[in-house]
Each structure stands twice: as structure tokens, then as C-alpha cells.
Amino acid sequence: AIPLKLFGEDIPPRTEVYGEVYMKKSDFKKLNEERIKRGESLFANPRNAAAGSVRQLDPRITAQRYLDTFIYRATFPEGNKFNTHIEVLNYLKKIGFKVNPHIKLCQDIKEAINYCQKWIEKKEELDYEIDGMVIKVNSLKMREELGSTTRSPRWAIAYKYPAQQVTTKVQDIIVQVGRTGALTPVAKLDPVRISGSLVQRATLHNEDEIKRKDIRIGDIVLVQKAGEVIPEVIKVIKEKRTGKEKEFVIPAQCPVCGAKVFRxxxxxxxxxNSLTCPAQIKERIRHFASRNAMDIEGLGPAIIDQLVEKGLIKNISDLYFLKRDDLISLERMAEKSADNLLDAIEKSKKKSLANLVYGLGIRYVGVHTSEVITRYYPTLDKFKKASLEELIEINEIGPKIAESIALFFKEKENLSIIERLRSAVLNFSQEEEKMRKEKVAQILSGKQFVLTGTLKDFTRTLAKEIISELGGRVTGSVSKKTDYIVAGEDPGSKYQKAQKLGVPIINEEEFKKIINNK
Ligand SMILES: [Zn+2]
Structure with a gap:
């Protein structure tokens, strides 16, 4: 976008150039598509995207954002040899800067205005958005004579295009549920063409905005669309009311899942606020798996998309009932990654109660509030039953948070998800956590075990898990380094080898005593 080196022999010793950073419409679309894939929030329009990208503190991020420039002015402290603006622009182009190709030298103001007007319609063909043009005096000497007012030069003026506005009818007002559960009313319009695109919907933002503008179903409204911005209802043409228009009321229930709506x-x-709302499921899983919550490594947006779209996951608790085959059936999921993901999910069961509370994604309950909550409620069951009054009493929990919590646990579906999480043996209390930590007093630290034969009360996996939790290690074959061989029913050849090497052989009962530290 900006040349790293200038070309030609005629390069000034020093120059300062001025211009504009912009993002092409096509690149804007591409950027937003990438952001959808990564589960990031979308930019509203190319202008915001470009501004946000320039403001990035990390220049590597800025470099990835498809920005481009048009340079329209330069100063030459070592002496200016140019007489006109056009000469400067041509020179800038020659030495490597990007200059807008549609700049035109007009002979008089009439020609200039005609040229501006010609672009009102044609501007839609450009791959970038413009809201007007700038008319400048070409002669640099004349510019000097004209000078500037305190605010702007007298030799340049902007020709702004009007944002296109069109009237149409509001057929209906529907409610969309966003990925974070926000209910957004949207006007369904009789289709109209504005600034080159067909508009059938306009955002109404929220209930208050509808009341403020007094927009009713059946109203004739003035709609505006500026650039790539979402079309907006400017005002109601009240003279056109017939008396048949209907007032809009935000539903008390979520239009997607039927849960009670909360404001x-x-x-x-x-x-x-529902954990089972299909509109929110992807975002809820992403949040649940995030680092400050259950920290499930490898559960990225692409995998979440597939799991949800294939119906393998309908809520956060389903994560703990995923089968290896389910995961392997996903696109681009190698067996190794599937195993790693299952391990990560298994590991997440040991996360603290505060992590779990945060992971539930109760509105306004952030990382800090989750920790505060577990200080007052050492178990999820106690927290679940906390009354509104009780919650408000807690210093760091305001009425807004308290109300959100109380409503969350009133939702029957949410309670049943919590029961499913319990059956997956997640950490529902702080005591359990403490006990676990104490148990990991590493009584088997450094000890090597070999398992052979069938144990009555343990599967191989469970026995291995217990040994490693206590600091020991299970190896596949017997050696002199082996501390114990645990022999169940029908032991294999390892048993004989242990006898030969003189490794202590213990049965299941003795194994139990060791792990119980008796
Ligand atoms: Zn819902």
C-alpha cells in the first residue's frame, strides 16, 4: 500500500506525503468471512474496519488487514519545483505512490460539478466506498493567494453525495436472537433498491428505539443506506398512516427456544438466558471452553461449528459425552487430534468451581464475580439455590448481576444441563477440589508400576489414572526399575519376568492398600 522504496532518478531528498487509508469492499467482505470462521466479531463497514486496523498496536496485524492508500498531497521542504496540483500527483505516481486514477483536471467549475454528479450513480461500480469528491484549485500559486480560513483552505471544497433515502412499507417486525442471546428487532420491508443494492430488512436496534421513533407494523417509513452500513429506518411517514398499523411488543419468550426473556x-x-438456546449454542461452547473457563485446548471454532451442525452437541454438557468415533467423523480431524481433544475435555473436569461458574456464561458473571461467588457459595448446589435478596447482600454483586443469576437458575432447561454436568463428574464444590489436591500428595511419587491380568474393581484406564494422579507411572514392560507389578486374574508373561527379576508382585487387595495409603 505504501512503497518501501521510491523509483526513478528524480527523488526528492525529503518529502512528506498525505493521503487516505482505505479498505476495498471485496477485501472487507473477505476479512469479515475470515472473522466469522475464527468466531470474532464483525466489522460494520470498510471504514470502521480500516480505522480499527490502522489503530492496531501490533503492526503485523495491521499488515494482514488488506489496507490500501491513495496519496493526494505532498510537501517538499527542499524546494518545490511544481506549478500545479496535477503535476505533483503525476510525479507522486511516477516515483511509486498510489494516486487515485479517477482524478480529473477540469477547465472550469461547471465541468467539475458535472464530473462530481456523474459519479453519484457510477460510484457503486468502485471497489471502495466514497461519500463525495473534493474539488481543488490546480494552480499552486493561486492557492497561495487564496490562503486559508482558520478552519480550512479556501482552495478546496468537498462535494458530498446525499445518503440515499427511500420510502417503503414495514411488512412486519421480527425478532432475531444473536449469538450472545440479544434479541434484536428487525423490520421486514417491501423490497426497495437503495444505492445499488436490494434492501428487504432494516435493523431497529432495540425496543426503546422503536418506541422513540414510534415505528409500527404497516407503517410507511423512510429508509437510508449509506455504503455497506446496515440499512436503517430514519423515520415514519405519519401522514400515510391508515389506522391499521400495529404496535410492536418485544416477546416475553425467546423466539428461537421459548425460554423466558430477561431485560x-x-x-x-x-x-x-437459556443454555439450550440453538441461536447461542456455538458461542456458549466457545465461552465454556475458553481459557478462563474450562480451558479445553483444541476445541476451536471450526470444530465447534462441525459438532453443532452435525447435531453431536446441543449444549455444553454434551461435550462430556462425546465419543471418539464422533470426533473422528469430523472433517480434518486426525485420530491423534481426536485423542488429544478427548484428553483435554477429560482434564477440564478438574477445573475449579469458579472456572465452572464462569463457564456457565451467566450474563454479567465474569471471571472476578465467579471467584467472589465461590467464596460465598462453596458448592454449585448452594449457589444454585441462592435467593435474589441474598445475592444482592453480597458487596460485589449488584442488583443487575443478582437478577441475572436468579433468572438463570429459574430456567428449567438450565437446571437439567447442570444435572448432566454433575453426572459427568465436574467439580461442583470447592471441598472436592481441596480433597483432590490433598490426595495428590504424590504418595506414589517416582514409583513405577506394571499391570498384568484382569483386576476386579478397576479397569486398566482407571488403575493407570489413579497411579498417575498419585505421582506414579505405569509402564508396559517389566524391568529392574519396576517397583511393583500388580497382578490380577490370569496374569501374562510379565508375571514370570517379574519373578525372574525379583520385582515385588502385589495382588489387587495389596494394590488397594497402597493407593489408600494404608
Ligand atoms: Zn433462546
């Missing part, structure tokens, strides 16, 4: 005091957005 805290002082907020403009109503939300669905």
Missing part, C-alpha cells in the same frame, strides 16, 4: 433495569437489550 435488566437500565438496559435496552432483552436477552435469552
Amino acid at each position: 435488566p433495569e437500565g438496559e435496552v437489550v432483552s436477552r435469552c
